[in-house]
Amino acid sequence: MRQTWRWFGPQDQVSIQDVRQAGAEGIVTALHHVPTGAVWTPGEIAARREAISTAADGTDTGMRWDVVESLPVSEDIKKQSGDWRAHIDAYRESLRNLAEAGLETICYNFMPVLDWTRTDLAWTLPGGATCMRFDLADFAMFDIHVLERPGAAEDYDAALQDEAARRHAQASDAQRMALAKNVVFGLPGAAESFTLEDVRDHLAEYAAMSEAQLRANLVDFLSEVVPTCEELGLRMCCHPDDPPVPLLGLPRIMSTEAHYSEVMRAVDSPANGITLCSGSLGARPDNDLPGMMQRLGDRVHFLHLRNVKRETSEIRGSFYEAEHLGGDTDMVALVEAALREEARRKAEGRADWSIPFRPDHGQDILDDLGRRAQPGYPAIGRLKGLAELRGIIAALEPRVTAELA
Incomplete structure (x- = not known):
């Protein structure tokens, strides 16, 4: 190899x-x-x-x-x-x-x-290291409330919609902008x-x-x-x-x-x-x-x-970059x-x-x-x-x- x-x-x-x-x-x-x-x-x-x-x-x-x-x-x-x-x-x-x-x-x-696609490019781990992470609730917040994609809410269950709405209401404009930047970061x-x-x-x-x-x-x-x-x-x-x-x-x-x-x-x-x-x-x-x-x-x-x-057993869920x-x-x-x-x-x-x-x-x-x-x-x-x-x-x-x- x-x-x-x-x-x-x-x-x-x-x-x-x-x-x-x-x-x-x-x-x-x-x-x-x-x-x-x-x-x-x-x-x-x-x-x-x-x-x-x-x-x-x-x-x-x-x-x-x-x-x-x-x-x-x-x-x-x-x-x-x-x-x-x-x-x-x-x-x-x-x-x-x-x-x-x-x-x-x-x-x-x-x-x-x-x-x-990631929602966080420098998520802090317990030991102080950072890694990239995909948080499904944060992504739903971006999709429904920041990007405002037509019909986006239909792609998430009621609990996830509620959590996305809660996070959006609590987030500052700077936090919303940072999330959007992370999601559309694109190809390195x-x-x-x-x-x-x-x-x-x-x-x-x-x-x-x-x-x-x-x-x-x-x-x-x-x-x-x-x-x-x-x-x-x-x-x-x-x-x-x-x-x-x-x-x-x-x-x-x-x-x-x-x-x-x-x-x-x-x-x-x-x-x-x-x-x-x-x-x-x-x-x-x-x-x-x-x-x-x-x-x-x-x-x-x-x-x-x-x-x-992986943070859940679902096909679509949150995850973070682990050690190799x-x-x-x-x-x-x-x-x-x-x-x-x-x-x-x-x-x-x-x-x-x-x-x-x-x-x-x-x-x-x-x-x-x-x-x-x-x-x-x-x-x-x-x-x-x-x-x-x-x-x-x-x-x-x-x-x-x-x-x-």
Whole structure:
């Protein structure tokens, strides 16, 4: 399992030197400053590779760009409206430019409007660490009373409606604004940011779209770009919905094993694959992460290893980002399943037998608390997570290799 680290570019408060000291072997990044729908040019790609591999004094950092996360899919493509065909052409051109630069693994998602959603980006834990959290009552308050989405109240039961109204009445204007900012924070490091009016406009455009139609649009997109990936030797891997439940009246199509299985069958190619994110999928109690790795492992091209602690047993509920070994997902079982899949691939002679993973998210601890890095992406919290995951791998890999020899 290749140990990688997400880096948001030269403006990231966690430097490449920090990443080297953490022990990661490769970098996961993207051209976040390039607007969605535009071509990633060879020059921009080369500049990012140079920023990764060359230190300020001109020496080689020893780090390389391993995984693209993410090459974003425009809202026009998701809705099949506006400039969606031109955006697909641009996407193909970006894929060609990435392949020429030696990149092979491309992570993306197909979530409408918001790429991930939390209500608190720095929730304080009993020991003083902070983490990201999704509070369903706070989200209902935002949806019903701050965003004022038409029909929003119908998506929540009476008790949740009452709690949302109570919280809204007690909140100050500053608290309401802070909640709204957290919810629409969007994709980390992205070029675009949303206002509430932007969100309302996007929601109106999706109002008539069903889950089936959004899935059909994803299949159409993949049918267009996967042949290009096959030609170039690229592997696309779709990130799950985060959280993996319907929000804001929007359809969700990559939230469960059944969702992934359907899309893998619809575009049945090794180039159409999965980013298995244990944190996103783990927010649902009905998702069996080790089992998903066993059953879908042939198409898993990238792993996000993180953990969440669910606060209810409901499919849709509150949760927070736990320590990597401290949440509801059995991380040891998941890593073992990944190691077994790697061993199977290696025995088959697959060139892509080593699955890249990164310690996804992390709690802000120690010096992280004053660093103000990208929310969810602290230096020391992720270093701790990577060390824990590395320990699991070191303990299990010899046994798995011996059993399958």
